[in-house]
Amino acid sequence: xxxxxxxxxxxxxxxxxxLGSSLGMNLLPYDGKLCSFDCIYCECGYNENFRxxxxxxxxxxxxxxxxxxxxxxxKEGTALDVITFAGNGEPTIHPQFAEIIDDTIELRDKxxxxxxxxxxxxxxxxxxxxxxxxxxxxxxxxxxxxxxCIDTVQLIDRPNSPEYSIEKQIELFKRFEGNFIxxxxxxxxxxxxxxxxxxxxxxxSAWLEAVRATKPREVMIxxxxxxxxEKNLEKVPVEDLRKIGDRVxxxxxxxxxxxxx
Numbered sequence: 001x002x003x004x005x006x007x008x009x010x011x012x013x014x015x016x017x018x019l020g021s022s023l024g025m026n027l028l029p030y031d032g033k034l035c036s037f038d039c040i041y042c043e044c045g046y047n048e049n050f051r052x053x054x055x056x057x058x059x060x061x062x063x064x065x066x067x068x069x070x071x072x073x074x075k076e077g078t079a080l081d082v083i084t085f086a087g088n089g090e091p092t093i094h095p096q097f098a099e100i101i102d103d104t105i106e107l108r109d110k111x112x113x114x115x116x117x118x119x120x121x122x123x124x125x126x127x128x129x130x131x132x133x134x135x136x137x138x139x140x141x142x143x144x145x146x147x148x149c150i151d152t153v154q155l156i157d158r159p160n161s162p163e164y165s166i167e168k169q170i171e172l173f174k175r176f177e178g179n180f181i182x183x184x185x186x187x188x189x190x191x192x193x194x195x196x197x198x199x200x201x202x203x204x205s206a207w208l209e210a211v212r213a214t215k216p217r218e219v220m221i222x223x224x225x226x227x228x229x230e231k232n233l234e235k236v237p238v239e240d241l242r243k244i245g246d247r248v249x250x251x252x253x254x255x256x257x258x259x260x261x
Contacts, residue, residue, distance in 0.1 A: 009057050009065040013073070019082045019118055019140070023069065025104070026087025027062065027094040029054040035089030037122045037144075038158040040191050040230040044088055059096040063103040070111040080112050082140070086120040093125065098134040105137060116140055120183070124159060126172045135180070142181045142220065145169060147198045148206035155194060156187065166210070173214035182216040186223050186241060189233035199236055204244055212251055219248050222258035 009026055016022040028034045032052025033044045057065075066083075073080060083104060085091040094100065101117070108115055118140035125131045126143065135141040147153050150166050173180065184207065188197045197203070211219060221244060223236040241257045248255040 009062055010069045013078065013080055016082070016084065019084055019116075021079055021081040022084045022118075023073070023080055023082070024087065025062070025066070025083060025085045025091070027057060027085065027091045027097065027100065028088040029056065030088075033088045034093060035122070036093060036124045036160050037090065038160065039146075039185075040156055040158070040196070041185060041187055041224050041228045041233055043226045043228070046229045047089075056094055059099050059103065062100050063107070066104060067107050067111075070107055074111050080115045082116045082118050083108060083112075084118045084120065090122050090124070091119060092121050092128075092131045092135075098130040101134040101137055118142060122157070122159075123169060123172070124161065124164065126175075127168070132172075132175065136176065140181055141176070141179075142183050143173065144183050144185075145173075145207070145210060146185050147203060148210040149198075149203060152198050152203065155191060156185075156196060156198065170210055170213055173216070176214075176216075178215045178217050180214075180216050181218045181220060182211060182214065183220040183222070186221060186236045186244065187233050188236055189230070191230050191232065196230075196233065199240060199244070204247070208247055208251065211248060211253065216253065218254040218256060219245075220256045220258060221245060221248075 008030065011024040011026065013021045013023045029052035031054050033047055035047055038047045091097060104117055108117060116139035119135060119138050120142050121144065123143035126135060146156050148166050186199050188199060190196055221241055223241060224233060238259050245255040245257045
């Protein structure tokens with residue numbers, strides 16, 4: 001597959017279908033992937049295929065790289081909607097994630113005060129107090145829940161911790177008191193002979209109960225848009241996504257259905 005890996009700390013700006021003009025932040029290795037999930041749809045590929053011995057960038061290097069980029073963009077008069085932490089895996093794995101968020105807020109306020117800060121996270125590490133507090137500081141903490149059924153999560157997302165549970169994640173989400181964005185990838189197909197489909201009525205009903213229980217300020221739903229490591233996956237039609245979105249609206253919550261431009 002044509003794998004997307006980011007070979008620098010700061011990249012872009014690029015157009016994000018979720019966030020607009022986005023300056024990307026990669027706190028992970030330059031030459032591989034580091035993630036606590038191993039999603040079968042990940043544009044970065046499977047973890048085992050992109051192992052790395054490269055060290056994580058230091059807090060100091062991240063700050064210097066970001067300031068240099070923001071200075072140049074400001075001089076060029078480049079518009080910037082958002083600074084987005086994503087990169088080659090799970091950004092909250094970085095041991096200095098919380099401190100880096102503080103640095104990013106400082107630099108954003110200095111150079112691009114109207115720009116938002118977003119974090120795309122699989123939410124596995126929000127139980128760590130420093131991660132939780134850092135995520136509360138950013139404008140958009142976009143946290144994943146692809147299914148409210150543990151068997152489906154283990155099939156699609158493949159978390160690397162045997163202690164991962166839906167019940168625990170729901171309780172962790174509740175701690176944000178509605179100040180978070182839930183993101184969900186809907187996908188169909190098969191993986192190693194097993195049917196993949198988190199759009200069935202039983203799946204959607206269970207997921208809606210998780211949405212109702214956690215009350216995010218917004219829900220983002222989408223489907224695959226790029227090549228995936230599992231070849232037997234297919235996009236969910238936009239019409240089906242919008243039907244799910246209508247049910248989220250019925251809960252009185254904000255919904256964004258992301259479609260390919």
